[in-house]
Amino acid sequence: MIHAVFIINRSGGLIFNKNYSNQLAQLSSNEALIFAGTFHGIHALASRISPALKGNATRDLGIQTIDTKNFRMHCFQTPTGIKFIAATDLLLTDLTDALKSVYRLYCDYALKNPFYNLEMPIRSDMFDAMLLKLVQTS
Amino acid sequence: MVVVNNLYIFDRHCECIFYTEWNRTNSPLAAEAEAGRGSKDLVRGNQVLTGDTSSSRSSLDGQRPLVWPTTSTSTTHRVSAESLRNVVMEEEAKLVYGVVYSTRNIINKLNSKDSSQGGNPGGFTSFATNTYRLHYYEAPTGVKFILNTDVGTTSMQPVLEMIYRNIYVEYVMKNPLFRIDPKVSTPIENDYFRAVLNNYIREISSAAMPAS
Numbered sequence: 001m002i003h004a005v006f007i008i009n010r011s012g013g014l015i016f017n018k019n020y021s022n023q024l025a026q027l028s029s030n031e032a033l034i035f036a037g038t039f040h041g042i043h044a045l046a047s048r049i050s051p052a053l054k055g056n057a058t059r060d061l062g063i064q065t066i067d068t069k070n071f072r073m074h075c076f077q078t079p080t081g082i083k084f085i086a087a088t089d090l091l092l093t094d095l096t097d098a099l100k101s102v103y104r105l106y107c108d109y110a111l112k113n114p115f116y117n118l119e120m121p122i123r124s125d126m127f128d129a130m131l132l133k134l135v136q137t138s
Numbered sequence: 139m140v141v142v143n144n145l146y147i148f149d150r151h152c153e154c155i156f157y158t159e160w161n162r163t164n165s166p167l168a169a170e171a172e173a174g175r176g177s178k179d180l181v182r183g184n185q186v187l188t189g190d191t192s193s194s195r196s197s198l199d200g201q202r203p204l205v206w207p208t209t210s211t212s213t214t215h216r217v218s219a220e221s222l223r224n225v226v227m228e229e230e231a232k233l234v235y236g237v238v239y240s241t242r243n244i245i246n247k248l249n250s251k252d253s254s255q256g257g258n259p260g261g262f263t264s265f266a267t268n269t270y271r272l273h274y275y276e277a278p279t280g281v282k283f284i285l286n287t288d289v290g291t292t293s294m295q296p297v298l299e300m301i302y303r304n305i306y307v308e309y310v311m312k313n314p315l316f317r318i319d320p321k322v323s324t325p326i327e328n329d330y331f332r333a334v335l336n337n338y339i340r341e342i343s344s345a346a347m348p349a350s
Contacts, residue, residue: 049234053163063267
């Protein structure tokens, strides 16, 4: 059960957020922007403080999951720096496939739209509808 | 098999009062130890460095793990010529605290809980990257325990609670000589605390833990 989806662009700005249940608090637009910026920062810093880096052999790719008592947050970062974040219940342990599907929807409904400005918030009814369908089926 | 990498303890004033490592491949503490060996005296304050020459420090086979800070490096006695290692370690401790503090706050916000209370109202327990997993435990008084392990370990909450309740409270808080100054943080320099902690972590690491 996915509670919310957030999409963060390369500079840390929020380009999409939607709650799908009442589990998480409804964030105001300011709070959501602050959340995105903070997450962007901690995602980067987490690789910096890794105690298990073996010189140049292993690379730390940033936060992939955050666990709390009530929900779990998953993050998928694309090679271009866009982060797809989903907050789910504790039963789901690996959401990489679902987040990759969200990435595919983003490519189809935002990137392939000639009127879409890159790194700007996504305003597309079709994107919202397809994402809702994806959330309901997972 | 649980691989425990390192442990940080931060107090209410956001200062690192204890740090130790067991398995770490890129330690700022070890780097200067390697450089200084041979000519310099390696005993500083309470800290005794072992003669381990391997670059990856594993302290589970009887050697004493590196610990930081010591009184010679605490903020109350700032020496004018600070060694590079202490600066790097201090910066790292601040980075770790910052990451954990920010994560804890956004989780509290998402749960619409007030961040100013102690005891972690939002319930942030851990986060994982592809190389390590960081576990977090906050006592109601605001003392924060941060433990890094390998990625496979799912939950160290009971371990951290054990460390707080049966090791920290017993050997640090119940020690009348450990004064808590409301303005200044004192590092933990308690041999009993360190010994019991090392034994406990050694037990945890070698016992077969079922993946929960």
